[in-house]
Each structure stands twice: as C-alpha cells, then as structure tokens.
Amino acid sequence: MAGIKEIAKITGVSLATVSRVFNQSPLVSEKTRERVLKVARDLDYRPNVMAAALRSGKSKIIGVIVPEVNNLFFSGIINGIERIVSDSGFHIIISQTHEQQDKENTALNSFLELNVGGVLMSISKETEDYTNIQKIIEAKIPIVFFDRPPKLKEVDSVVLDDHLGGYIATEHLIKNNCTQLLHVAGNQQVGIFRDRKDGFLAAAEKHGTSGISHMVAELKTTGNQDIQRLDAIFKANPNIDGIFVYGDEMAIQVLQQLKNRNLKVPEQVKLIGFGNANYSTLIQPQISSIDQENVMMGELAATILLKKLKEEVKPTTKVLSPKLVQRASSKVVST
C-alpha cells in the first residue's frame, strides 16, 4: 500500500506538501495540488487514518450514541446522520445505551480512547451524572445532542417541540369534532412525555369554554396492569370520543381495546398516536400520528457538528416542529 512518501518521491515534492494537499491546506499551488492528486489516484492511495489520528490527536471518526438502534425514531436519525456525514471523509461509530448510564459511560470512554473527532448523542433516560459528558467537553471534542440534551448550559442541541406536538394532535381531534378528550400519557419522569401532556392540556384548556372536556390517564408500569387501568377508564367514561396517545406502540394497544369494547374507530372514537412508527400503518384502521422529523433531526445535528469541526461556533439549540400525519383513525366520517 502506497503512502505519502511514495507520492512525494514520484512527484518530487516534500512530505509536507503532499500532506497539505490532502488536508485542503490553502498553502499549496494549484499546479502541485493537481500533480499530487493525479499521482495519488494512480497509486490508489488511501490516507492512513490511524497515523493521522496518532499525530494530530484527532481521528476521523464521529461517535454516535443512541438509546436503542431498533427504533424507528432513532434509526431515522442515524440515517439522517449517515446522509450528511457520508461524503465528509468521516466514519461513524454507533453505540447503544439501552437506556443504561453505565453503557453510556462505556461508550463515551471508548470514544475518548478512539480520539473521536466529534460526538452526536441522545442521553439515556437513566442518565443524571454528567461527568463523562464533561470529560468529552473538556477534551475539546465537539458534541451535539439530539432529542434529549443534558441539563447543561452552553451545549449544542437539536430537539423536537414535543409540547407543540401534543398541542397539534389535540387540536386535530378537536377540529374533527371530538369533545370528550382523553390523553393516555407516558411516564411523567420523562421530559418529552411531560411536554406532550402539557401540549394536550394547553390545547384542551384553550377550547375548554366551548364544551370540550378532557382527562389524562398516566401509565406507570409497563404491561398488563396499565391495560387494565385503561379498560376501567373506558368503561367508566363511555362518552370519550377523542384519544391522544403518547406513543404509537401504545396507540395500537388502545385501538385493540376499543375494538374489544365494540367502539368503532374513527366513527365513535378518534385516535391519534405520536412518533409516526412504521407499524402505525400495518393495522386497520391505520393510525394517525405526529411525525417527529427524525431524519431531519439527524441531518441537522450532523451538519452542526461538521461545522463545529471546521470553525468555532457559538452553541445553538435548534427546535424542530413536529408534523401531523392524518390517517384513517382520526378521519371525520360523514353520517
């Protein structure tokens, strides 16, 4: 495998100049640049990233940390990241935390060992201790957070306006003539679920004067117990005609329960989820949802990171607006 040395010898130029060509240094004349590039192409030259990393202390690797990879939301983000990073010469290394702080720490330490050039991450639900994140920041490694930033100031992040998402979903139900609203809320420990609920409450209360009533059912456990609690609520409140569920997976379960109670969706009850998961369309009726713009989130986070790798930029927080995706489960049916 040819190295910078051979190229230097053949073109009759020094090592430094060849190196400059590959690092897009402006300090090299167009003529020699072309000559070097030609020879490099002829020799099928590939820069040795390890050597460069060793000398410069920075590798051409971007570390990505997500809670889970098998998840439409995060895999979409990854796709967005890949798209932006792919032709920047950087490599992506993905680590999963499975929502565990210690796995997150392991990943961050890995990144330090690899001298990654930058980090893109969404912190785990469990994470409360930021010392490992601070280590990255202290090592002057640029880091951009997406979806779930830590509670630190002066960090770059790209987040979704979950409050707006909850608001949009609720308003959609109201516009489609629902008057007795129910929000099936997720674990309120999690910030985004709180925001969705608050969005629901804001929309419901805004229209409260015009005969709209609303209630919230917060789910705590996972599994059957929740399902039973919900069923009790449906039994006690047969007039519910609009349901906003905090996530699509649970929305499918809710749909199932409504069917069991012989409630027609969307004729009697309209339903909307959150997340725009792919399985929202597998089931009949297909479930309306709130799209989280995850691909764009990944693209944006990666774009900000790449910019930070080039120049000093002030920390920014970018807030994306979720979008309504209407499907059969919330359609107005003319009677």
Next chain:
Amino acid sequence: MAGIKEIAKITGVSLATVSRVFNQSPLVSEKTRERVLKVARDLDYRPNVMAAALRSGKSKIIGVIVPEVNNLFFSGIINGIERIVSDSGFHIIISQTHEQQDKENTALNSFLELNVGGVLMSISKETEDYTNIQKIIEAKIPIVFFDRPPKLKEVDSVVLDDHLGGYIATEHLIKNNCTQLLHVAGNQQVGIFRDRKDGFLAAAEKHGTSGISHMVAELKTTGNQDIQRLDAIFKANPNIDGIFVYGDEMAIQVLQQLKNRNLKVPEQVKLIGFGNANYSTLIQPQISSIDQENVMMGELAATILLKKLKEEVKPTTKVLSPKLVQRASSKVVST
C-alpha cells in the same frame, strides 16, 4: 495523559516489557506484570489504540455490516455481538447497506481504511460482486458472515436453517388439525424465502397422504397489488384453514384481511408468521411465529471472530435451528 513511557520510567522497566504486559504476552514474570499494572492503574493509563493500530497494522475495531439497523432481527444480532465483544477490548463500528451494493462497498473500504481487526457481515440482497469482500480476505482480515453468507467456499458463517423453520411452522399447523394449507411466500429471488417455502412443501407433502392439501402464493410486488391477489385467493379458497406466512409483517396484513372476510382466527383459520418480530404481540390475536435465534446468531458469529483473531482456525459453517413460538393465532380451540 500518561503513556507507556511514564510507566516504564516509574517501574524501572523497558518500554517493551510494559507493552508485553498489556498484550498479555506470556513472556513476562508475574512480579513485573503486577508492578506494571499497579502503576498503570495509579496513572489512570489508557493504551492509545491509534498508536497500536499504526504500528501493528491492526486496529481494535470490529466492523459490522447489516442491511438495516431498524429491524428486530438485525438489531438482535447486534445486541448479541455487543454482548460478546464488549469486554474484549474491541470497539464495534456498525454500517448499514440499506440493501445496496455500493453502500456495502463504501463500508468495506471504510473498514480497510480503519484497518479493522475483523469483520462481521450479512451481505445485501443486491450483492453479486464479491471483489470488495475478497479485498478484505486478501488483507488477511478475519471475516465471519451471519444469516446471509456470500456464495464463496472457505468462509466462516453462522446461518439459520430456514428450511427447518418452514418445516416446523407447517408441521405445527398440521398438528393443530389444519388440512387445507396455504403458504404466503416471499420473493423467491431471496434464498431464505426459497428455503422457507421448500420447508413448507416438504412438511405438507410428507403428510399429503392423510388428506392434507396445500398451495403456495408467491408475493412479488410490494404493496397493494399483492394484497389484492391474496384476497382473491381467499375468496376462491374458502376452505383454507392454516396459513404460514414468510414474515411477520406480512402475517399482520394477512390477519387483517382474514378479519375483513369475517374469518375467525384461530377458530376457523390458524396463522403463523416467521421472524418473531416484536409487533407480532401488539395485535389481537397475537401471532405465532418462528424465532430466528438472532441474539444467539450474533453471539456465535462474534465468538467465532474473536477466536479467529487469536489463532488460526478452519472455516466453519454453523447452522442454527429456529424455534416455534406459539401464540393465540394458531391455538387449538376446543369447541
């Protein structure tokens, strides 16, 4: 950050000896080993993987290539790989092909640039040209394939016995009193889908003498056209009482269609999918499926790779047996 040099100075031993300690060389006495490790711990020493990679020509990175990361099957494999690799000192780098040969090539070239220590991969559906895979092999980088090996001899691979999977699924239906069997088959270009169909045929034909009849509907397009063809089949063959679908996602669609035709599952028709996807349990009735042992597949592939990294081993092909997961959709209902 302390390096090998500081440790050498403090312990009064040479660079080489320190290096040997960290590379578990047997050529170092217990006494000095302990002394070195103690000092290393005190200094919070972390080996510089870049330097090691540069000098040795092999990095402590394992490259993993999967078609898609947002997929229960592959993400399970990744989890299995992570579990095995995690405390081996290796880092994992995941690339997706999205079933495209050129993305696969990009990933493989990336791996060469990074001088990965080993590769774990499942080839894309599109891949027919193996030159990039050959490059890896020529570079003497150990490589282990999982689920979809290339048609090359002398390669290590861990695969699933899809034929057996099809057989098990079909026999399960027969045992549960189905006599008019339908197999909804996937694209027969794909080897594993052919195997599943052949397994179905083998099981059905074995019992053909005892009044079992069977038919196959091969799906070609994706989307609505297939659904309509299937519906026509259901209409023309109202006696079908046992259906084996090539995959869980399609199984959900089939269940939907059966419901639309007011056919009760499992009372009138029993249904089983393939893949044991998580959404098989979201819907009512929960769908029986064939588990692909993906986590074990990942663990095995990683184990084989780690062994190859240590010593020369002959290429092996390990065949895993899929397992029946019975749920409500194929239960015998006492009348």
Next chain:
DNA sequence: AAATAAAATGTAAACGTTTACATTTTATTT
C-alpha cells in the same frame, strides 16, 4: 532594479505504540 511582503515549499521531529533481534537472568541438565 532593489527591497519588501506574501505564497509556496521543505526539514525534521514527533505522536505512542509494537516487534525483531540482542542480551541478561534464571532454571535445568550434565
């Protein structure tokens, strides 16, 4: 045309390891 500034190139050391080979120490055999 000489003096100066700017652009382009070159020199050589360094990044932190690994490893072939050499040497010393320790254990084993005669």
Next chain:
DNA sequence: AAATAAAATGTAAACGTTTACATTTTATTT
C-alpha cells in the same frame, strides 16, 4: 560447578502521518 536451555528483559527502529519552524520562490511595492 560448568554447560546448556528456557525465561525474562532490553534496545532501537519503525508504523505513516502532521506540524512548527525554516527556507526558498514568486509577487508586489518602492
């Protein structure tokens, strides 16, 4: 106890880049 073999350690070069600093070349100013 000397001779030999095995185990442990050491020396020094090398992996392929980047980069601070020095030098040369080219362009600009006087």
